[in-house]
Amino acid sequence: MIDELEIRDLEVSIGQKKILKGLSLTVRVGEVHALMGPNGSGKTSLAYTLMGHPDYHVDAGSVTWRGEDLLSKKMTPDKRAQAGIFLAFQYPSAIPGVTVASFLRNIYNAVHHPKQPAADESDGAMPKYTGIPLAKFRKLMEEKMALLHMDPAVAARYVNEGFSGGEKKRLEMLQMAIINPTIAILDETDSGLDIDALRTVAEGINATLSPEMGVLMITHYQRMLNYVKPQFVHVLLDGRVVMSGGEELSHKLEANGYDWVREQVGLPSGVGDEVAEPVAEHV
Ligand SMILES: Nc1ncnc2c1ncn2[C@@H]1O[C@H](COP(=O)(O)OP(=O)(O)OP(=O)(O)O)[C@@H](O)[C@H]1O
Numbered sequence: 447m448i449d450e451l452e453i454r455d456l457e458v459s460i461g462q463k464k465i466l467k468g469l470s471l472t473v474r475v476g477e478v479h480a481l482m483g484p485n486g487s488g489k490t491s492l493a494y495t496l497m498g499h500p501d502y503h504v505d506a507g508s509v510t511w512r513g514e515d516l517l518s519k520k521m522t523p524d525k526r527a528q529a530g531i532f533l534a535f536q537y538p539s540a541i542p543g544v545t546v547a548s549f550l551r552n553i554y555n556a557v558h559h560p561k562q563p564a565a566d567e568s569d570g571a572m573p574k575y576t577g578i579p580l581a582k583f584r585k586l587m588e589e590k591m592a593l594l595h596m597d598p599a600v601a602a603r604y605v606n607e608g609f610s611g612g613e614k615k616r617l618e619m620l621q622m623a624i625i626n627p628t629i630a631i632l633d634e635t636d637s638g639l640d641i642d643a644l645r646t647v648a649e650g651i652n653a654t655l656s657p658e659m660g661v662l663m664i665t666h667y668q669r670m671l672n673y674v675k676p677q678f679v680h681v682l683l684d685g686r687v688v689m690s691g692g693e694e695l696s697h698k699l700e701a702n703g704y705d706w707v708r709e710q711v712g713l714p715s716g717v718g719d720e721v722a723e724p725v726a727e728h729v
Pocket residue numbers: 460461463465483484485486487488489490491492501536720
């Protein structure tokens with residue numbers, strides 16, 4: 447079994463719009479990859495596709511995780527999470543009425559102690575309880591909250607309701623720290639964080655990182671990569687990874703934008719982002 451997420455020639459569309467047009471990328475456990483690309487180039491679409499969002503239609507290509515087909519019908523998003531894949535959302539949703547503590551315990555159990563099929567009711571047996579004991583979970587949660595310098599009072603608040611942008615991102619990282627995934631996809635976790643919060647969140651990521659975890663970090667900015675060092679940096683343009691390199695590539699992108707990449711790979715200026723790409727309805 448190879449501990450890698452292998453994306454090969456992936457083509458994805460949403461409605462009539464083709465977003466990914468043959469994207470290939472391999473993330474091995476223990477590696478940190480950064481994925482950069484202009485607005486609308488398809489970074490979030492890739493993350494959603496990997497997690498099994500039903501709106502994103504896979505037209506061609508393959509994704510395997512540890513040699514198994516991740517895109518198979520039976521790999522519903524919950525199964526993908528149980529297989530060790532985690533996504534930190536670019537735009538986390540609020541869940542009014544559900545406290546952070548209850549939410550975190552539920553996602554922990556859903557990933558690490560999925561419910562067994564209900565016991566045969568005819569014999570009157572109750573399904574065997576397999577969740578983490580409350581006290582043990584509290585301890586885990588408090589330990590991870592301290593790691594991310596979070597106010598313990600957050601645990602009693604409703605998920606993301608009234609949270610600031612930075613607080614939402616921190617809660618995404620708390621979820622990651624608690625679940626301890628094998629492949630973590632972080633979609634612009636750095637956006638909306640102030641300088642101090644960026645450092646704290648990055649420290650939290652680094653503390654969660656281990657040789658047993660691979661990371662695909664989607665970002666627009668070098669600043670996060672100063673803290674969480676990637677071994678590989680990829681550029682997504684026109685629906686494909688058109689360039690890969692080491693950390694130095696992110697510095698070059700920060701300083702010079704994407705036009706030089708387009709030029710180098712033979713794409714016309716402006717291709718690969720939503721600003722320049724004609725929208726079907728308007729053509
Ligand atoms: N549900 C949807 N319906 C219609 N178009 C969509 C949908 N989701 C994504 N798109 C389009 O797909 C393209 C890629 O979007 P995506 O969110 O993946 O970009 P991104 O690279 O994550 O951009 P950003 O850097 O701004 O987050 C965009 O043109 C977007 O408008």
